Structures are given as C-alpha cells and as structure tokens.
Amino acid sequence: MGHARIVGGAVTAAEHSAPNAPPRLRIEAAFAADSLGLRGSALGRLRGLDWSVDRGLHAVVGAPSDGSVALAMVLSGAVRPTSGRCLLDGTEPARSSSLRRRIGALEPAPSLAGGSVRQVARTVAALRGIDAGAALEPLEDLGLGPLLDRAPADLSFAELRGVELGLALAHPSPRIVVIYEPWSLVQGVTATAIHERLVTLARECCVVVVASTASDVASIADEVWFLDGGRWAEPRGGIARPGAGAQVLTLLVHDPEGNVVPSLVEAMSNRWPQALGMGWSSVGAADGGLRRIELHSADAAKAAILATELLAERAVDVRAIECRPPWVGAGLEPPLRSSPRGGA
Amino acid sequence: MSRTAGLAAGFKLGRLRGSFLEDLVLAVVLAVVAAAVGMAVRRTSPLGAVDAVLALGFAYALPAVSLGALLRTQRFATVSEGAWPLARFGASRRAVSLGLWFAAYLRVVRLLAPAMIVGVALGAVDRSAALREAAIAGGLVMLGAGAYVAAGAMGATFLRRGRGRYLVFVLDFLLGAGTQAFAFPFPRSHLSSLLGGPAVFGLTQRSSSVVLASGIAIALAVALWRIDD
Numbered sequence: 001m002g003h004a005r006i007v008g009g010a011v012t013a014a015e016h017s018a019p020n021a022p023p024r025l026r027i028e029a030a031f032a033a034d035s036l037g038l039r040g041s042a043l044g045r046l047r048g049l050d051w052s053v054d055r056g057l058h059a060v061v062g063a064p065s066d067g068s069v070a071l072a073m074v075l076s077g078a079v080r081p082t083s084g085r086c087l088l089d090g091t092e093p094a095r096s097s098s099l100r101r102r103i104g105a106l107e108p109a110p111s112l113a114g115g116s117v118r119q120v121a122r123t124v125a126a127l128r129g130i131d132a133g134a135a136l137e138p139l140e141d142l143g144l145g146p147l148l149d150r151a152p153a154d155l156s157f158a159e160l161r162g163v164e165l166g167l168a169l170a171h172p173s174p175r176i177v178v179i180y181e182p183w184s185l186v187q188g189v190t191a192t193a194i195h196e197r198l199v200t201l202a203r204e205c206c207v208v209v210v211a212s213t214a215s216d217v218a219s220i221a222d223e224v225w226f227l228d229g230g231r232w233a234e235p236r237g238g239i240a241r242p243g244a245g246a247q248v249l250t251l252l253v254h255d256p257e258g259n260v261v262p263s264l265v266e267a268m269s270n271r272w273p274q275a276l277g278m279g280w281s282s283v284g285a286a287d288g289g290l291r292r293i294e295l296h297s298a299d300a301a302k303a304a305i306l307a308t309e310l311l312a313e314r315a316v317d318v319r320a321i322e323c324r325p326p327w328v329g330a331g332l333e334p335p336l337r338s339s340p341r342g343g344a
Numbered sequence: 345m346s347r348t349a350g351l352a353a354g355f356k357l358g359r360l361r362g363s364f365l366e367d368l369v370l371a372v373v374l375a376v377v378a379a380a381v382g383m384a385v386r387r388t389s390p391l392g393a394v395d396a397v398l399a400l401g402f403a404y405a406l407p408a409v410s411l412g413a414l415l416r417t418q419r420f421a422t423v424s425e426g427a428w429p430l431a432r433f434g435a436s437r438r439a440v441s442l443g444l445w446f447a448a449y450l451r452v453v454r455l456l457a458p459a460m461i462v463g464v465a466l467g468a469v470d471r472s473a474a475l476r477e478a479a480i481a482g483g484l485v486m487l488g489a490g491a492y493v494a495a496g497a498m499g500a501t502f503l504r505r506g507r508g509r510y511l512v513f514v515l516d517f518l519l520g521a522g523t524q525a526f527a528f529p530f531p532r533s534h535l536s537s538l539l540g541g542p543a544v545f546g547l548t549q550r551s552s553s554v555v556l557a558s559g560i561a562i563a564l565a566v567a568l569w570r571i572d573d
Contacts, residue, residue, distance in 0.1 A: 035425075040505045078428060080572060095572045097350075101434025113357050113429040123353060127434040167433075 027051040030084035034069040047230030057202035059217035062227025072180040076105035102175040104168035110160035112152040138170035162188030215299040254317035256289030350435040354443020358417040378463025393467030410492035413448040422506040452489035491531035494563035501570035
C-alpha cells in the first residue's frame, strides 16, 4: 500500500496502473439518489460526479447528505444513475447480473434474506459459482461462526452488517469491493481482520471504502476523496471547500481586542494542513468581545485535540466548544472572514 | 447461476416472506366467511347463494388478497428493491421477480380457492352440480389470481416505491365494473363475465378467458421489460 498524499481535495495514489489501461471503474457525470430516507426519500444525491479509478484501496469520505450513500448504492448496482453512467469494466453494475456476481458489497442498509446465515451463505456461494464450503470457511475465519445458524431476521442491525461485511470480504475473486462504513455499527468481525482483508483485496481489485471520517481510512487508503454536495470537493488555495465531508468544530473565544484569533487560526492552519477550511467571525456587536472560530475537518476528534493544544499553549480564554455536522444550522450564522490561508 | 436457479431462489424468498400460520388463519377465516354467506343467502334466496359467494369473492376478496400478497412478497417496495437481497449477489432481477410473483400467486390461490370451493359447495341448491360449480370457482380463482398478480406486478414498476400497483387496483375497481371499452383492460370485467355477468365489449366467455390469459402474459412481459437485469 503506497503512502497517501494530499493534492487539493483528494489524496492521490502513490501506485499507478499502466498508463494505457482503461480504468476499471468509471463514473461519468452521474446524477443519482439513494432511497434510504423517510418513505423512500433520498438522504443525499450525486450531482454530476466523475470518477475513474483502478486497482487499489480508494477511500471516499462524506456524509450521507453529500451523496456517500448514493455513491455506495450506485457502485454496488442497487441504484442506476438517473443521468450519466457508472461502468465497471465497461458494464453497468445495475444492469448486469453477471457483473454483480463479481461485486462484494457492504451496503448502508442490510438486505439479507434467508432461513439462516448459513443458508444465505450457501445461496451466495451458488450465485458466485463457488463451493458452499469454500464460502463458509472465510466467514468462520473472520469470526462470524457463532452467527451462522441464526436467522437474519433475529440478528441485530450491527450483526447483519457484520455478516454482510463478511460475505463481501470473503468473495474469492471480486472485480470491485464496495464497503460502506466498515468500522461503524459492525459486529462479529474484528477491525484487524477487516483491515487485513481490505489491504489484501486491494492488491487484486478495486476496493472502495466509503466512510464519514477520514481517520478510519487514511492509514490504509491509497487515495482519499472527499464528497461535498454530491461532487468532489474542489481545492481552493491549498485547502478544499469548507464542509467537504467534514464535521465542524466551533470555538467561542473571548478576544476583546481582536488580535488573538487571527494568529490562532493561522497557527492552526499551519500546524494542520489536512484541515478542509477554517475561519472566524465576531459573534455580535454586544458580545463583549466574543469571536467564533470554525474549523472544518474530516476528523473532528483530531481537530478538537489540535485546538485544545493551541488554546492551552496560548492561554486563550475559551467560552465554548461545539462539534456538529456541517449541515446543522447551516446559514444561520454570520459569514466567516477568510483565514490567512484563504480556507474559509 | 442460471435464470431457472434465480427463479427458484426468488420463489423461495417469496415463500420466506410469508408466514404459514398467518396464511392458515386467513384461509380458515375466508372459508368460514364464504361458508356463512353461502348458507345464509341460501335460506332467503336459494338460487342466489352461489352468485353471492362468487360476487363477494371475486369482486372484493380476490383483488384485496392479491394486492396484500404482492405487497408482502415485494416488501412494499419497488420490484427491483424486492428482488435486491438476491440480485445483489448476482441473481437476475427478472428471474428473482418472477419467482416472487409466482410465490405471491400461489399464496392468493392457497388463500382463496378453498374459501370459494367451500362457499359454492355449501351455497349450491343442486347437490349434484355443487362439485362441478365448486371446481369451476376454483379454476376461476386460479385464472383471476394470475391476472391480478400480473397486473399488480406491472403496476409496481411505475411510480415511486412501486405505487403504481395501487393505481392498477383502484382503476380495476372503478373502471372494471363496466362492460365498455374502459373496462376491457381490467380483470374485474372479464371475471364478472365469466361468472355469468354481462359480456365485456360483446365478448363471449371463452374470449374473456383468452383476454385474461393474454393479459397475464402481456402484463408480465411489460413488468420484466421495465426492470433491469
């Protein structure tokens, strides 16, 4: 696995495929919506997404509202783009059952059906054209043995996702593996096993891991892409668009003179180039010198640690710290002023 | 995996989505209601008992049970979504959907045929003809169930979340009661003709049977054409 590096909104692969070989997975101007919201409404949409990737482990970071669920469903063939195309080796997964046999997928919503997990695994093995024993063994190796004789209807949501993850990772010869949030709400498979299997699979095929935070995938991914509003986050002055697949850390700082906050934000952006954007504003005229700092990042935990360290170093008077998804309360706050790096 | 295997897997999935106990209870309830109607009407109007049972069964129970069975086997979702638990692993959506529809069809027949046979047998005045009439009623349930399941399956490929299936049943209820051109595409009108009602568009009963059978084939073909593999 090559070392990942940032260029704009994405981290590009250190390993490249043959220059003339067509990319294994190609998405062309795809518009698509998932149907996992209330009464089949969409949680998020893809809005003209273009993407070409080949073998390797590609991480996509984004919230469901940014289209991460829709992307996972398009890749697995559950949903066909309403406009544009998703092609895997030149064929659309949503239209080709033979292609879907070569896809391993952990989807946002479990959809296993059968008398028992063992029966499901046997059916899946028959569909994939492999021996039932050869399908069950990897599941036991991954730690799913205790769940094999239970009915899918009796499994918890996390156990169901564990079984689906096991079935996806146990595919003997996939063309693509699409995994949605492998480290979240998954029971029965250890994180180490997931990690090892993903890395092994990425050597042979295209592996796409869709996650809401970059911290889970940054260490193993060849490429990290950030979804923002159904498109890839575009770089702006070295820092991607604020809010791209990110969480927002908000600090309320007491700075009556207004000279502490700008230097603080500059120090933050210098110390943590992975930040997607940051900026500050005055809270109001009669605020007694309160300033609001917003830090957009894919990993709120790291952002909070960084901010706490800097605040402690500079003995800044902090009144409040809040972490929230970028869409909560969007548009209610006054506009932010740009940081010296131009991130906000 | 062959399409036959996909169809078999879909049929198995459709059966799993039903409940044997629930079906048994519902079949017994329907049979008891049909028997009660047959016997009650025979006391007041001996010659109208069989007609009353058939009218109740084919005008109301058959569409309602067909819609319920379709909703159950397709999980209140679109046809594609209903087939997705198997299609996601490489089964053909079309084959799985056919299996699901066949499971729904058998469920309707299993629930209604006994009720119709019991109701007609108990409502018939002429005991010698009762068995024959009950057999005809059973046969019409099989034909009618096929027509409604196929129409509902086709409807489910339209509108969001497969809501077109409701439209099909509502239109059948409203327009299928007539005998003119508007009624022609709907199973209700032809079933009514086969039960001794007015002819649809001047067609004979034999022609109505052919129209119903052809309608099943056309509706299934449209439904399969509308979904991705």
